[in-house]
Amino acid sequence: MFDKEVRLIGKHAQYMSLLASNFGEINAKLFNRNIDVYVQAPIVGFLYQKKSEKDVKNKDSKIPDAHILKDQMINAKDNLVFNMQLILLLDKDYEPDEEKRIDKAFRHFGKDEKDFELFESYVLGGIEILYQKLIENAAKSDDFIDKLSSFTDEINSRYYSEIDKDVLLNSLN
Amino acid sequence: MLLESIKLHNFRQYKETSLDFAQDIQGKNVTIIIGENGSGKTTFLQSFFWCLYGITYFKDPVVLNKDVAANMTPSFPEDVFVELKLQHGNNKFRIKRIQQFEKDNSNNIRPKKSLFEIEKKDESGNTSYVDATKREHTINNILRKELARYFFFDGERIETMGKEISGYKKTEEFAEAVEGLLGLKGMQKALEHLSGGTKNSVIGKYNQRYDVNSDSEVKKLTDEINDCNDKIEAYTDSMNEKDAAIRKAEELRDQKAEELKEYESSKALQERKEQLQKVIKRSLATKADAQKEICRAFNNQASSFFTLKLIKDAYDILVKLKISGSDIPSITDKTIQYLIDHGECLCGRHLPPESVELEYIKKWFDVLPPKSIGNMVNDFKMTARNRIGSLNDFIDVRDGKLARISECDEEILNAEDEIQSTIDSKLNGIDVEEIVRTISSTIAECERCISRDNQEIRELSEKIGAEKAKKESAELRLKEHALKSKTNRKIEIYKAYAMRINQLLSDKYAKSEKEVRSRLVDNMNEIFSKINNGDLSVRINEKYQIDVVANNVNAKVETSEGQSISVIFSFITSMIKMSQENRLSDDRAKQELSSDIYPLVMDAPLSKFDKKHIQSVCETIPHLTEQVVIFIKDTDGDLAKEYMNAKIGKSHKFVKISETETIIE
Numbered sequence: 001m002f003d004k005e006v007r008l009i010g011k012h013a014q015y016m017s018l019l020a021s022n023f024g025e026i027n028a029k030l031f032n033r034n035i036d037v038y039v040q041a042p043i044v045g046f047l048y049q050k051k052s053e054k055d056v057k058n059k060d061s062k063i064p065d066a067h068i069l070k071d072q073m074i075n076a077k078d079n080l081v082f083n084m085q086l087i088l089l090l091d092k093d094y095e096p097d098e099e100k101r102i103d104k105a106f107r108h109f110g111k112d113e114k115d116f117e118l119f120e121s122y123v124l125g126g127i128e129i130l131y132q133k134l135i136e137n138a139a140k141s142d143d144f145i146d147k148l149s150s151f152t153d154e155i156n157s158r159y160y161s162e163i164d165k166d167v168l169l170n171s172l173n
Numbered sequence: 174m175l176l177e178s179i180k181l182h183n184f185r186q187y188k189e190t191s192l193d194f195a196q197d198i199q200g201k202n203v204t205i206i207i208g209e210n211g212s213g214k215t216t217f218l219q220s221f222f223w224c225l226y227g228i229t230y231f232k233d234p235v236v237l238n239k240d241v242a243a244n245m246t247p248s249f250p251e252d253v254f255v256e257l258k259l260q261h262g263n264n265k266f267r268i269k270r271i272q273q274f275e276k277d278n279s280n281n282i283r284p285k286k287s288l289f290e291i292e293k294k295d296e297s298g299n300t301s302y303v304d305a306t307k308r309e310h311t312i313n314n315i316l317r318k319e320l321a322r323y324f325f326f327d328g329e330r331i332e333t334m335g336k337e338i339s340g341y342k343k344t345e346e347f348a349e350a351v352e353g354l355l356g357l358k359g360m361q362k363a364l365e366h367l368s369g370g371t372k373n374s375v376i377g378k379y380n381q382r383y384d385v386n387s388d389s390e391v392k393k394l395t396d397e398i399n400d401c402n403d404k405i406e407a408y409t410d411s412m413n414e415k416d417a418a419i420r421k422a423e424e425l426r427d428q429k430a431e432e433l434k435e436y437e438s439s440k441a442l443q444e445r446k447e448q449l450q451k452v453i454k455r456s457l458a459t460k461a462d463a464q465k466e467i468c469r470a471f472n473n474q475a476s477s478f479f480t481l482k483l484i485k486d487a488y489d490i491l492v493k494l495k496i497s498g499s500d501i502p503s504i505t506d507k508t509i510q511y512l513i514d515h516g517e518c519l520c521g522r523h524l525p526p527e528s529v530e531l532e533y534i535k536k537w538f539d540v541l542p543p544k545s546i547g548n549m550v551n552d553f554k555m556t557a558r559n560r561i562g563s564l565n566d567f568i569d570v571r572d573g574k575l576a577r578i579s580e581c582d583e584e585i586l587n588a589e590d591e592i593q594s595t596i597d598s599k600l601n602g603i604d605v606e607e608i609v610r611t612i613s614s615t616i617a618e619c620e621r622c623i624s625r626d627n628q629e630i631r632e633l634s635e636k637i638g639a640e641k642a643k644k645e646s647a648e649l650r651l652k653e654h655a656l657k658s659k660t661n662r663k664i665e666i667y668k669a670y671a672m673r674i675n676q677l678l679s680d681k682y683a684k685s686e687k688e689v690r691s692r693l694v695d696n697m698n699e700i701f702s703k704i705n706n707g708d709l710s711v712r713i714n715e716k717y718q719i720d721v722v723a724n725n726v727n728a729k730v731e732t733s734e735g736q737s738i739s740v741i742f743s744f745i746t747s748m749i750k751m752s753q754e755n756r757l758s759d760d761r762a763k764q765e766l767s768s769d770i771y772p773l774v775m776d777a778p779l780s781k782f783d784k785k786h787i788q789s790v791c792e793t794i795p796h797l798t799e800q801v802v803i804f805i806k807d808t809d810g811d812l813a814k815e816y817m818n819a820k821i822g823k824s825h826k827f828v829k830i831s832e833t834e835t836i837i838e
Contacts, residue, residue, distance in 0.1 A: 026461040028468040036472065043479040079476060082556045086483045089490060098490060106546040106553070145464050148471060149575060152478070156568050159482035165561055168485055171492075172558045 001110050002077045006038065006068040010055025012124050013066035015131035024141030030134055030148065035072040037127065039079050042119055045126030046087050047155070052124035084119045085109065094118055174315050175800050176772050177258040177265075183238045184223070184253050185216045185231075186835040194772070195822025197799045203820045204802045207810040208827030213835040214804040217827070218776050221325050224255035224270045226318050227287050235282055237274045239833040242282050250275040261315045267292040268312070316771065320353050323745055325774045334741040348717040351748060356755060357689060360682045367675040376675065379668040383651070384660040391661065394651040401644035405637050412633045415626040422626070426619035433612045439605045446596045449588040456588075460581035463574040470570045477564035484557045491550055501541070502548055509537045689751070690715070696747035697740075703789040704739045711740060719744070742790070749773055750797045772800035791816035 008016055016038070020031045031037045045051060073080075088095075089105040104115055133151040138144045180191035195204045208214050219229045229236060237253050245251055256269040272287035291303040291311055303311050316324065352358045367375045380402075383395050471478075512534060516524050524531045540547075655661035690713055697711045709730070712720045719740060723730045749771060773794070791813055794801050801820075805813050814821065826838040 024464075026464055028461075028465040030468055030471065031475075032472055036475070040475045040479055043476075043483065047479065047482065078556065082553065082560075083480070085553055086480065086487055089487050090483060102490070102494070102546070106549040109549075141461070141464055145467060145575075145578070148467065149571065152471070152568065152571065155479070163481060163485050165481065165564060168481075168488065169558060169561050172488065172554050172561070 001116065002073050002080045003070065004073065005070045006073060008066040008124075008127075010058030010061065010063060012052075012055055012127050014063045015127050015135070016066045017064075018135050019127070019130055023135075023138070023144045026141045028141065028144075030144070033068075033072070034066055035068045035076050037130065038068055038123060039076055039083065041124075041126030041130060042083050042087060042122040043126065044129050045122035045124070046091070047159070048125070048129045050125030050129050051118075051121035052128055053121065054124065081109075084115070087119060087122060088115055091118065174771055175260045176774075176802065177260065179220065179224075179258075180254075180256040181217075181220055182254045182256075183241050183251060184220050184236055184255055185238060186213045186829075186833055187217070187220070188238055188241070188834060188836075190835075190837050192825050192837055193823055194800065194802055198822065201820055201822030202798075202800050203795050203817055204800075204823040204825070205810070205813055205817070205821055206802070206804045206825045206827060207807055208804065208835075209807045209829065212827040212829040214776055214827065218325055218774065218804065220255045221257065221774065222321065224257045224268060224289075225312055225316065225321065227270060227289070235274070235284060236272065237282060237284075242274070242276075245274070245276045245282070247276045247278055259315070263296045265294040266311075266315065267294075317353065320350060323350055323748065324771050347719070347744070351689065351693065351717070352686075356752075357682065357686055360678060360685065364675065364678055364682060367671055367678070375671045376668060379664050379671060382664050383655060384658055384664075391651060391654045391658070394647045394654065397647045398644055398651065401640045401647065404640045405644070408633045408637045408640070412630055412637070415630050415633070419623050419626045419630075422619040422622045426616050426623070429612050429616045429619070433609065433616065436605055436609050436612060439600060440609060442596050442600055443605045446592055446600070449592050449596075452588045453585050456581040456584040460578050460585075463577045463581070467571050467574045470565075470567055470574075474564055474567045477560045478567050480557075480560055481564060484561060487553075487557070491554070494546075494550065504537075504541055506538055506541050509534060509541060692751055693744075693747055696750055697743040700743035700746055700793055701739055703793060704743070705736065709736065711743065746773070746793065746797045753798050770799050772802060773798050774802040776804045787812050788816050795820035 016034050019037045020029065020034050022029055031040070085105040088109070089101050091101070095101045095104060104112065110116075133154075134144070134147050136147075138147050175196065176194040177196070178191060178193045181187040182189060184190075192206075193204075195201050206214065206217070216231075219231065223229050223236065235242070237251060241251050250273050252271055252273050254269055254271040256267065258265070258267050260266070268289065268291050270287055270289040273285045275283045275285070277283055289308060291308050292300060293303055293311075294300045312318075352361060365374070368377075370377055372378070372381065380395070380398065383391055512518055513524060513531065518524055518530065518534060522530055524534060652665055655665045694711060694713050697713075701709065701711050708724060710722050710724055712722055714720075720729045721736060721740060722728065752771060775794075787809065794803065795817055803813070814824075827835050828838050829835050
C-alpha cells in the first residue's frame with residue numbers, strides 16, 4: 001500500500017493540479033506538490049464527511065490526468081498510513097463496532113481492500129472540498145488568501161475551540 | 174453736488190418710484206435703502222448713471238419695464254424717465270432723461286434715442302434751461318463721468334477694484350482720480366499749458382517767435398535749440414517706449430512667476446505622486462511576502478492543523494485499550510512462527526517439539542501483533558505527537574500576517590486615494606517639467622529685455638542730459654543775442670516770466686501731490702486700521718501702486734479678497750473725506766486743492782465685511798462726506814440702524830412685488 005504511482009482523472013485531476021499551482025499575481029502556492037494535496041485531502045474529506053468517486057464521466061475529456069510519482073508516495077507513506085489509521089479508527093458509519101475499527105486500524109491494517117477504497121473515497125471528497133474552499137471563484141491573490149483564511153477559520157472554530165494542544169500532547173506521552 | 178430727490182418712471186422694475194435723500198439737516202446725512210437680494214438695489218443705483226450719462230451696465234439695453242413692454246401696442250409708445258434733483262455750488266439742478274420705446278408689428282421693442290433736459294435755478298431764483306450743446310458740459314462740471322464711478326458704486330465694482338489694486342492694474346486711473354478729486358487737476362493743466370510741449374505750450378511758442386531775420390546767429394542758435402528739443406523729444410519718446418516695454422516685460426515676468434509658482438506646486442505634486450507610487454510598490458511587495466508566508470505556514474502545518482481534532486478523537490478511543498507494553502518493537506507473530514518453523518531461537522538454542530523452550534517462545538504470540546497491538550499503537554501515538562508538536566499556532570501566525578496585509582492595504586488605498594483625488598485631478602496629465610522649463614525661459618527672456626532696456630534708458634538719459642546741456646548753452650547765448658534786437662528782447666522777457674511761473678507752479682504741484690499722497694495714505698490707514706484691527710497698513714508709491722504691509726514685519730503681504738476690499742473702501746472713502754476736508758479747511762493751501770461736495774452712494778458696502786467690521790464701517794461712513802446714500806441687505810439693516818442711528822436722515826425700503834416690479838415703502 002502507498003508504494004505505487006497514483007493517477008487521478010477528470011475533475012479531481014484538475015482540482016489537484018490547481019491546488020498545487022501558483023495562484024494570483026504573487027506566485028504563491030497553497031500546496032507545494034500533488035502529493036501534499038493527496039496527504040491532506042482524506043483528512044479534509046473525513047472532517048467534512050465528504051466521500052467521492054472517481055470522475056469517470058470526464059475520463060475521456062481533455063483534462064490531463066494528475067500524477068504522483070512512486071518515490072513521492074513511498075516518502076509520504078508514514079503520513080498516509082497514519083491518516084488512513086485515523087479514518088479507520090474513527091469512521092463509525094463505515095464500522096460501528098469500535099473493537100472492529102481498532103482491528104481495522106492496527107491488527108488487520110491493509111488487509112481489507114475495502115478499507116483502502118474508503119480511504120480513497122475520502123481523498124477524492126477531500127480534494128473537492130479543498131477546491132471548493134480554496135480555489136473556486138478566486139481570481140486575485142487577495143481572493144485566495146481570503147478563502148484560505150475563511151477555510152482555516154471555519155475549521156478552527158468548528159473543531160479546535162475546545163482542544164488544548166498542550167494537554168493532548170502530554171497525555172500522548 | 175448734493176442729491177435732493179430722484180424719480181423713476183418705468184425704469185426697469187420701478188414703475189413709479191420717487192424718494193428723497195437726507196440733506197445733512199441737524200447732522201443727519203445718511204439715507205439708507207434696505208432691500209432683500211434681487212429687489213433691485215443695483216438697478217436703482219444704475220438709474221443715476223443712466224440719468225446723468227445715458228449709460229447702464231445691464232446686458233439688456235432696454236430699460237423699459239417688462240410689464241409695460243408686454244402690454245404695449247404698436248400705436249402707443251411708452252416713456253421711461255429718471256429725474257434727478259440736486260444742488261451743485263450755489264445752483265439747483267433738475268436733470269431729466271427720457272427715452273421713448275415703440276413696439277413694431279412683430280412685437281419687437283424699438284428704443285429711440287434718449288433725450289435729456291437740464292433746468293438750472295441760480296442763487297437769485299432765476300430758472301433757465303441749459304442749451305442742448307452745453308448739457309454734457311454741465312453734467313461733467315457737476316461730476317465727471319470718469320469720477321462718477323467712485324461715488325456711485327456697487328459691490329461688484331468694489332470687488333473688481335480690489336483685484337485691480339492687488340495686481341497694480343489701473344494705477345493711472347487711481348492717480349487720475351486722486352488728481353481730479355483732490356484739486357490737482359487744475360495745476361496739472363496749467364503746467365501742461367505752460368510747458369507741456371516744445372511747440373504748442375506757452376514757452377514753446379515763445380521759442381518759435383524769435384525774430385531770426387535780425388541776426389543770423391539768433392537763427393543758428395534757434396535752430397540748434399529746436400534741434401536739441403527735437404532730439405530730447407525723440408529720446409524721451411524712445412525712453413517712454415522702453416519704459417513701457419519694461420513695464421510690459423515686468424508684467425509678463427510677474428505673471429509667469431505666478432504661473433511658475435503654480436507649476437512648482439505641480440512639480441511638488443509630481444514628486445509626491447512618485448513618492449506615493451513607491452509606497453504603493455513597497456506595500457504591494459510587503460503584502461505579497463506576507464501572503465506567501467501565510468501559504469508557506471499553511472503548507473508546513475496543514476497536516477497537523479487538519480488532524481488535531483481526529484488525533485484527539487483517536488486518543489479518546491486508544492486510552493481505553495489495555496496494552497501490555499511488553500512487546501518487542503518490529504517483531505510480529507510471523508517472526509516467532511519463523512523461529513518455531515526453523516526449530517531454533519535467535520540465541521542459537523534448539524526448540525524441539527513439546528520442549529520447555531518451545532512452550533516459552535510460544536507465549537510471545539500473546540503479546541506480539543496481531544494478537545497484541547501495543548507496539549503499533551505506540552508507533553501511532555508517536556506520529557500523533559510529532560504532528561501535534563509541529564503545529565505552531567498556525568492561526569496566530571496567519572492573523573499576524575493578515576494584520577500586516579491589512580496595514581499594507583490601507584497604505585495602498587490611502588496612497589491611491591491621494592493620487593486620484595488630490596494629485597491627478599490637479600496634474601491632469603501634463604508634463605510639469607517641460608512647462609516649468611518653458612515658463613522659466615520666458616522669465617529669463619523678460620529679465621534680459623528688462624536689463625537691456627534699462628541700459629538703453631540710461632544711455633538715452635545721458636543723451637538727453639547732453640542735449641539739455643547743449644540746449645542750455647545755446648539758450649544762454651541766444652539770450653545774449655536776443656537782447657540785441659528789440660523784438661527778441663521782449664520775447665525773452667515774456668518767456669522768462671512764463672518760465673518763472675512754470676517753475677513756481679511745478680514746485681507747488683510736486684509739493685501738493687506729495688502732500689496729498691501722504692495725507693491720502695494717512696487717511697487710508699486710519700480707516701483701514703479701524704477695519705483691520707491695526708495689523709496691516711497701506712502704502713502708496715509715486716506711481717499710485719498700492720501695497721498692503723504687515724506692521725509686525727514691515728513687509729508687503731498678499732491681500733485676501735476681504736482685505737483688498739478694505740483697501741479700496743478706504744481709498745475711496747479717504748478721497749471723499751479729504752475732498753471734504755479741503756473744502757472746509759481754513760488753510761489756504763488746502764482750499765486751493767478744494768473741489769465740490771460729493772455724495773457717496775454705495776451699494777451693499779456692509780455685505781463684504783463680517784459682523785465685527787460692520788460697526789467700524791458704519792461709524793466711518795457718515796463722517797466721510799456731507800451726504801451718504803447706502804443700500805443695505807435686509808439682514809444687515811438692523812445692524813446699520815443700530816450703529817448709524819443718529820446720522821440716518823431718511824430710510825427707505827424696497828419691496829419686491831414680482832420679478833418685474835419693485836416698490837418703495
